[in-house]
Amino acid sequence: MPFINDQIKANEEQIERQKDPTSRFTFKTEDVMDHLTSSIYGQDHVLKHLEDMLHIVKADIGDPYRPLYVALFLGPTGVGKTETVRALAKSIHGDPEHYCRVDMNTLSQEHYAAALTGAPPGYVGSKEGSSIFDNELIEGSFSKPGIVLFDELEKASEPVIQALLNVFDTGTLILTSGEQRIDFHNTLIFMTSNIGSRDMGDYIDPTVRKKMKRLFHRSKPTHWKMKEDSLVKQLINEELEDTFPPEFINRIDDVLTFQWLKKDTMREILASQLHLLNGRLKKKNYHLEVDEDVRQLLISKGYDQKYGARALKRCLRKYLELPVALAMRKIPNGALRASLSNGEVVVSPLEGED
Numbered sequence: 001m002p003f004i005n006d007q008i009k010a011n012e013e014q015i016e017r018q019k020d021p022t023s024r025f026t027f028k029t030e031d032v033m034d035h036l037t038s039s040i041y042g043q044d045h046v047l048k049h050l051e052d053m054l055h056i057v058k059a060d061i062g063d064p065y066r067p068l069y070v071a072l073f074l075g076p077t078g079v080g081k082t083e084t085v086r087a088l089a090k091s092i093h094g095d096p097e098h099y100c101r102v103d104m105n106t107l108s109q110e111h112y113a114a115a116l117t118g119a120p121p122g123y124v125g126s127k128e129g130s131s132i133f134d135n136e137l138i139e140g141s142f143s144k145p146g147i148v149l150f151d152e153l154e155k156a157s158e159p160v161i162q163a164l165l166n167v168f169d170t171g172t173l174i175l176t177s178g179e180q181r182i183d184f185h186n187t188l189i190f191m192t193s194n195i196g197s198r199d200m201g202d203y204i205d206p207t208v209r210k211k212m213k214r215l216f217h218r219s220k221p222t223h224w225k226m227k228e229d230s231l232v233k234q235l236i237n238e239e240l241e242d243t244f245p246p247e248f249i250n251r252i253d254d255v256l257t258f259q260w261l262k263k264d265t266m267r268e269i270l271a272s273q274l275h276l277l278n279g280r281l282k283k284k285n286y287h288l289e290v291d292e293d294v295r296q297l298l299i300s301k302g303y304d305q306k307y308g309a310r311a312l313k314r315c316l317r318k319y320l321e322l323p324v325a326l327a328m329r330k331i332p333n334g335a336l337r338a339s340l341s342n343g344e345v346v347v348s349p350l351e352g353e354d
């Protein structure tokens with residue numbers, strides 16, 4: 001009964017608001033941060049910026065004619081950029097998919113871009129343009145901000161960047177396809193881009209360290225004495241300025257660079273992935289204990305600095321989920337143990353269990 005559920009939700013939100021009459025927003029910054037810190041590892045500096053942003057948004061004292069927040073996430077692949085947005089959506093809306101993802105690749109297809117940037121009405125396909133924007137997810141509600149993610153920003157064409165710039169300035173997007181207006185005043189806008197990460201890749205990958213010479217060659221003498229972190233930052237900033245106009249960069253509240261994942265961070269991510277796997281197993285009346293040497297195997301096979309945590313997830317599937325799935329065919333339920341035998345992961349009933 002959706003109506004009753006809506007009513008209950010509205011009442012709950014009303015009660016929450018009474019607890020904190022200074023804000024129309026019902027999320028609690030501390031709760032959101034708890035969720036973020038327990039799902040995103042090794043990116044503490046990014047989370048710190050998000051915490052500051054949440055304090056400001058919660059206080060509801062920002063410029064009412066602009067979006068609530070505009071951030072650009074930079075950094076290599078598989079290091080938590082999208083996952084951070086999902087974690088925010090989960091903690092604010094209770095669902096990690098409760099945000100509107102706009103793929104700049106799709107948007108670069110002519111008819112979508114036309115719908116966004118002002119093709120004449122009747123332009124072939126211009127009507128479909130609106131379908132990539134989900135108004136409800138973008139606009140949020142009185143008590144919750146909407147969230148939008150523009151992925152792979154470097155693929156956006158110049159007119160699309162101009163249209164976005166306008167959104168940052170006015171908080172409104174008017175689609176040419178009709179009279180449709182999308183309101184971004186109540187929206188947290190995130191954008192992601194991989195620009196600069198090839199340089200970072202060259203920098204960290206020992207097999208291509210040789211390329212560093214070339215990299216330094218291309219870089220300016222001022223770069224030569226820089227420490228690793230500041231050099232990476234500098235290279236990214238330069239590429240950012242080469243890729244986007246300064247007035248665009250100027251309107252972004254935070255440009256945040258995600259770091260490569262280090263081995264210790266992979267350990268934490270593995271532990272959190274195992275926790276999630278156990279959550280799924282619990283529904284089928286299983287519990288899995290994973291030996292330390294299995295964890296080490298997963299990390300050594302799954303640690304690929306160039307591909308971030310995605311390599312770890314693939315390894316988890318191949319080396320752990322598969323033997324678990326096969327064991328489940330023989331063991332009807334209960335506690336399982338993953339151990340290492342002759343370099344292979346073996347899943348058996350946990351000792352002391354039937």
Ligand SMILES: Nc1ncnc2c1ncn2[C@@H]1O[C@H](COP(=O)(O)OP(=O)(O)OP(=O)(O)O)[C@@H](O)[C@H]1O
Nearest residue numbers: 039040041076077078079080081082083269309310
């Ligand atoms: N820092 C991190 N903390 C926790 N989990 C992570 C982290 N980085 C990556 N992961 C895990 O790896 C998966 C891939 O990460 P994510 O989708 O965030 O990559 P991305 O940075 O958006 O990369 P791309 O640029 O390729 O889109 C996530 O689903 C998540 O489970």
Ligand SMILES: [Mg+2]
Nearest residue numbers: 081082083192
């Ligand atoms: Mg991503």
